Amino acid sequence: MTNLPPFLLSRDRILHGFSANDLAKRVRSGALVRVRHGVYVDGPTWRAMRPWQQYRVRVQAAAETFEKPTIFARHSSASVWDIPFIGQNHPVQALTLKNDGGRSRAGVTRHFAAREGLEVVKLEGLLVTGRVRTVLDLAAFSPFTEAVAPLDHVLRPDLTRHLHALTKAELETGIGGLYSAAAARRIRTAIAFADPASASAGESWSRALIHVAGFEPPILQQRFTDAAGLVGYSDFYWKDSRVIGEFDGEEKYVKPEFLKGRTTSEAVLAEKNRENRLRSLGFRVERWDWADLAAAGTLERKLAAAGVARRRTRSAVFDAQNFP
Structure with a gap:
């Protein structure tokens, strides 16, 4: 289980004896950091975190503000699975089951996914795409140089989470008919290159x-x-x-x-x-x-x-x- 800092939600500020002005003052002083609208964390704790840890907090903060069940995907799902990825400025990413082209709102980018064949897992209290779908999505929609690290990682056993290593055959099977021909080619190119002997994302x-x-x-x-x-x-x-x-x-x-x-x-x-x-x-x-x-x-x-x-x-x- 990922150790996350406690959140202070603006809707609960009265329970903590804070006014809206108190929160604003604490943010200006650095005592608090606003992770997203209505969600705050301790400032020193936030600044001591590495970028990938801060991103995981942003995903959790988004979940705290959603009223409807939300399936996190791509980099956001990877952060919950502890699958490493490249880059620090990714938006929080989730799925929409309505084929309206997807949409972005309040710092969250939503991507359409068909219900058929969609594996959803509850992990650390969040709904996320399965390990196979998560890394295949990253391979399909990221540059080749960024797609390799997640694939290398899942080809090794995850000793922390007690997860078995995936095989290239399992990854290939997971492509199915979920992706366009071009995306499937990108995925297969990255899978062919992937190697569990790489010991880190770097x-x-x-x-x-x-x-x-x-x-x-x-x-x-x-x-x-x-x-x-x-x-x-x-x-x-x-x-x-x-x-x-x-x-x-x-x-x-x-x-x-x-x-x-x-x-x-x-x-x-x-x-x-x-x-x-x-x-x-x-x-x-x-x-x-x-x-x-x-x-x-x-x-x-x-x-x-x-x-x-x-x-x-x-x-x-x-x-x-x-x-x-």
């Missing part, structure tokens, strides 16, 4: 950008050893170019499952020592972070400068035996 996004930029596909989670034993596993490895790529997500230095009992400073030092050992083996190590991924062209320039090879076009593949 690695998935990196891999998709690497592919779109035309580089040779890297080996994922390559094991390295030296005279002292195991050095570790790389995020990306280009054997022919002798380049190792590392995505530096903050979870590597913050989350307990990555720290493994170490302090952040100890984790940083260990990572530096690991990189030095890799360099001593004759590899070039190139690192990037979220900001590099978000800045168009930055990762491509880094990898090109590091000497990572581009994919050869079919017309440039030379076969001496068949060459006239």
Whole structure:
């Protein structure tokens, strides 16, 4: 269950001894943050949250203001399922079962969905599309580079929620007749590329950008050893170019499952020592972070400068035996 901050609803302000003017003053001072019309949360708590956590709060806040049952979809459903996605400025998204073209209102974008074949799950007190429909919708209506992370995630078991890994066959079956031919092609392209070996959303996004930029596909989670034993596993490895790529997500230095009992400073030092050992083996190590991924062209320039090879076009593949 996601830990969400308590909400203060303007309709309940009298119960807390607040007037409308009191709420306005607290918002101006930063003590409260208005998440959406009529819904407030503690200011310091909100500012301490990461963007994806704030988005989850916005979804919950929307649910607090709806009077009719609402099915959340796409990024909003993904946030409830804890399925990672790319981007920070998505609207709250829900479904409408009326084929009127969908509509947007009060910060919520609604998309038409036919009732037939629609799987709806109650999760954390909200109605959301099922896991398969959620990631397929993201693949259908997001750019390829953003579609990969959710698919990679569901191909791995979700140990926190005790959910089994989905298979590519299950995802393919889920397409059915729900999507247009063009959307189905986009989904199948993303499914074919998806790989559970990507251990984080940042690695998935990196891999998709690497592919779109035309580089040779890297080996994922390559094991390295030296005279002292195991050095570790790389995020990306280009054997022919002798380049190792590392995505530096903050979870590597913050989350307990990555720290493994170490302090952040100890984790940083260990990572530096690991990189030095890799360099001593004759590899070039190139690192990037979220900001590099978000800045168009930055990762491509880094990898090109590091000497990572581009994919050869079919017309440039030379076969001496068949060459006239």
